Amino acid sequence: MSEQKPGVGRIVIYKAAGPHEVFNGSDRHAAVITAVFSDRMVNLKVLPDLSPVFDASSVERCDAPEEPGLRRWYWPPRV
Numbered sequence: 875m876s877e878q879k880p881g882v883g884r885i886v887i888y889k890a891a892g893p894h895e896v897f898n899g900s901d902r903h904a905a906v907i908t909a910v911f912s913d914r915m916v917n918l919k920v921l922p923d924l925s926p927v928f929d930a931s932s933v934e935r936c937d938a939p940e941e942p943g944l945r946r947w948y949w950p951p952r953v
């Protein structure tokens with residue numbers, strides 16, 4: 875299977891930048907890609923559960939959910 879490519883409108887998981895982005899007890903939120911700069915760098919519209927939507931600009935991809943670092947995005951697991 876080929877590697878996924880980011881594109882406008884794709885859904886990803888956003889890792890919060892810190893406590894100010896933890897909503898409803900979670901630091902992981904669904905997000906929609908709104909601009910693509912490279913295979914690793916995108917802008918996002920972050921959709922936290924039961925909280926206001928916010929923008930995250932120039933967010934870098936991490937390769938796994940457990941990878942260290944905040945304010946990153948990764949592909950949701952395939953089900």
